[in-house]
Amino acid sequence: MALEHAILVSLDERSGSGYELARRFEKSIGFFWAATHQQIYRTLKRMVELGWVTGHEVAQDGRPDKKVYEVADAGRAELARWLASPGEPETIRHDLSVKVRGASLGDPAALVDEVARHRDLHAERLDVYLAVEKKDFPDPSALSGRRxxxxxxxxxxxxxxxxxxxxxxxxxVALREDDRR
Amino acid sequence: MALEHAILVSLDERSGSGYELARRFEKSIGFFWAATHQQIYRTLKRMVELGWVTGHEVAQDGRPDKKVYEVADAGRAELARWLASPGEPETIRHDLSVKVRGASLGDPAALVDEVARHRDLHAERLDVYLAVEKKDFPDPSALSGRRxxxxxxxxxxxxxxxxxxxxxxxxxVALREDDRR
DNA sequence: GTCCGCATGTAACTTGTTACATGATTTA
DNA sequence: TAAATCATGTAACAAGTTACATGCGGAC
Incomplete structure (x- = not known):
């Protein structure tokens, strides 16, 4: 399991509450590891029990109190252990491929629309990533360490x-070509 | 959920037993949708109850009996419905990215080894796919329909x-360069 | 005589998803 | 005054993983 480890990495970069972590999992970290707030709260609770993180309540004015979590030594040790341990490549589950492979069993035009929709979604994400790169990493050759x-x-x-x-x-291109025949 | 749909697509291409499906999910279909035999047996059972597939026992000599499943009309209807319905792009869970992002917290050399291992695994897969393409689809421009x-x-x-x-x-390249400094 | 392939399953557990619940403050 | 943001959670369910269980036939 790597949700714990993704949280450890994120908390190591900056301590934060469950809510803040959930927000990060909607962007930066979320670009390569998805998680909802329910999963995060549940997992943080377990990680406190394991001694991997420590949490302390922080009062705020004008906002609800929050629990801020920090990585503990045991958490850093666990991360180091996990980083050095071999893992399997991801198991693939690609809906859209299943749909393309089953194309003959449905409405060709509807499938074309669906693929086009995904194309646009991925193009949007790509633009976001490229914009982040341009803004946050203008000189990639100069980078080292965390950055x-x-x-x-x-x-x-x-x-x-x-x-x-x-x-x-x-x-x-191929589906439209095939339809035309 | 798309395991049902992946099974429907596979059974539509050719009827088969749970065992045979499990084997297909280790290659062809498995290239884009992973599933173990336990999941498949469990799901087939449910699909029979839903009327999406029909199963009948087939006696074999020298081998255990098997249950061969076929797609029913209700299954084909469900597939058509699903094909036309919009789906979300996959939620990404990429272990190796978590490891790279947390690199500063572990042994740099061990991480390099891990990335190199994954590189080789993916290169192997790529070779398999290219070999399949060469063998099964020697003239891609002539293809239509299912193929x-x-x-x-x-x-x-x-x-x-x-x-x-x-x-x-x-x-x-980047990690090794960074280590050298 | 031991391991591999064929063939089907159960049980226990861990993860992930969806829906619901609460309540304060800020913004439109 | 309605919606959005901040903040934390419970409960029920669906899906995925791991381990165990059985038994025949053929190959080595």
Missing amino acids: LHQHLVLRGGIRAERALVEWCDEVL | LHQHLVLRGGIRAERALVEWCDEVL
């Missing part, structure tokens, strides 16, 4: 989204 | 694995 690692992960996102956009385009 | 759709999905796998290999290479 370098963050940039490398972003590069992965850019490559993945670009590949998906190009694949959708290839599929669209 | 075209199968080829398009394979193209997606090729693009994805290629992107991953290239990303791993980029990460390796």
Whole structure:
């Protein structure tokens, strides 16, 4: 399991509450690891029990109190252990591919629309990633340490989204061509 | 959920037993949708109850009996409905990215090894896909219908694995460069 | 005689999803 | 005054993983 580890990485970059973590999982960290607030609260609770993080309540004025979590030594040790341990490549579950493979069993035009929709969604994500890169990493060759690692992960996102956009385009051309016959 | 739908697509291409499906999910279909035999047996059971597939026992000599499943009309209708319905792009969960992002907290050399391992795994997969393409789809421009759709999905796998290999290479160069300083 | 392939399953557990619940403050 | 943001959670359910269980036939 890596949600714990994703949280540890995020908390190590900056301590924060469950709510703040949930927000990060909607962007930065969320670009490569998805999680909802329910999962995060549940997991943080377990991580406190395991001694991987410590939480303390912080009073705020004009806002509800929050619990801010920090990585404990045991958490850092667990992260180091996990980083060095071999993991399997991700198990793939790609809905859209299932749909394309089953195309003959449904309405061709509807499938084309669906692929086009995904194409646009991926193109949007790609634009977001490219904008982040331009803004936050204007001189990539000068990076080192944490900043370098963050940039490398972003590069992965850019490559993945670009590949998906190009694949959708290839599929669209082929499906439309096939329909015309 | 799309396991049902992946099974429907696979059974539509050819009827088969739970065991046979499990094998297909280790290759062809498994290239874009992972599932274990336990999931498949469980799901087939539910699909029979839903009337999406029908199963009948087939006696074999020298081998255990098997239950062969076929897609029913209700199953084909469900597939058509699902194909036309909009779906979300996949939620990403990429372990290796979490590890790269947390690189500063562990042993740099161990991470390099881990990335290199993944690079080789993805390169192997890529080779498999390219071999399948060469063997099964020697003349892609002549394809239509089912065969075209199968080829398009394979193209997606090729693009994805290629992107991953290239990303791993980029990460390796950058991490090794960073270590040297 | 031991391991591999064929063939089907149960049980226990961990993860992930969806819906619901509460309540204060700020913004439109 | 209605909606959005901040903030934390419970409960029920769906899906995925891991371990265990059984038994025949053929290959080595």
